[in-house]
Amino acid sequence: LAKTTQPISMDSYEGQEVNITCSHNNIATNDYITWYQQFPSQGPRFIIQGYKTKVTNEVASLFIPADRKSSTLSLPRVSLSDTAVYYCLVGDGTGGYQKVTFGTGTKLQVIP
Amino acid sequence: DAGVTQSPTHLIKTRGQQVTLRCSPKSGHDTVSWYQQALGQGPQFIFQYYEEEERQRGNFPDRFSGHQYPNYSSELNVNALLLGDSALYLCASSLGTDLDEKLFFGSGTQLSVL
Numbered sequence: 120l121a122k123t124t125q126p127i128s129m130d131s132y133e134g135q136e137v138n139i140t141c142s143h144n145n146i147a148t149n150d151y152i153t154w155y156q157q158f159p160s161q162g163p164r165f166i167i168q169g170y171k172t173k174v175t176n177e178v179a180s181l182f183i184p185a186d187r188k189s190s191t192l193s194l195p196r197v198s199l200s201d202t203a204v205y206y207c208l209v210g211d212g213t214g215g216y217q218k219v220t221f222g223t224g225t226k227l228q229v230i231p
Numbered sequence: 232d233a234g235v236t237q238s239p240t241h242l243i244k245t246r247g248q249q250v251t252l253r254c255s256p257k258s259g260h261d262t263v264s265w266y267q268q269a270l271g272q273g274p275q276f277i278f279q280y281y282e283e284e285e286r287q288r289g290n291f292p293d294r295f296s297g298h299q300y301p302n303y304s305s306e307l308n309v310n311a312l313l314l315g316d317s318a319l320y321l322c323a324s325s326l327g328t329d330l331d332e333k334l335f336f337g338s339g340t341q342l343s344v345l
Contacts, residue, residue: 151331153331155334160319160338160339160341161336161338161339162235162321162322162323162336162337162338162339163274163321163334163336164336165333165334165335168331168333204273206273210331219276220273220274220275220276220289221266221273221274221275222273223271223272223273224273
């Protein structure tokens, strides 16, 4: 079962770019990497998903090196509203992630 | 377009009691998954329902059971409540059981067991 390791917390000033790295050394060949964001008293919200190289959407970019043993979520120009917990998920070895515990995630605090 | 809705939002029970939590999936979704989130922890997968059957299950005892109705709504039942069952219970819906499908979560039910 693939395990992920993320920093427990990060601080950033408003307007800066934030990069959160996730380590997943035992990722299976057919597993995707998915990131979720969670605000207090709310359910997690899907941010981005990728398999290799780089993926970009309207809110974030995801960088995945060739060996896929890690990934980096990049949030451009963060604002106070980006203060949240960010979870990195990889699959359970069958090609999915729904059965995987989210882990403790990275608590991002954006400072004015 | 209504997202995932859960009820009730808060619930207080005592040890040994039974509880039922309810979830209506996002419009167009047919798969419902349930998660338990203890304070300061990430969500932990309980089970998934598709076509009114439990398809996958996490590491939870039989005290946790569920049901899915023909309209895709779902219930989570917990019997013989323990203090350790106090948590935020999250429902997530998706289209199909493809394990890489995007999950849409509700805001959860906060259960307190006294």
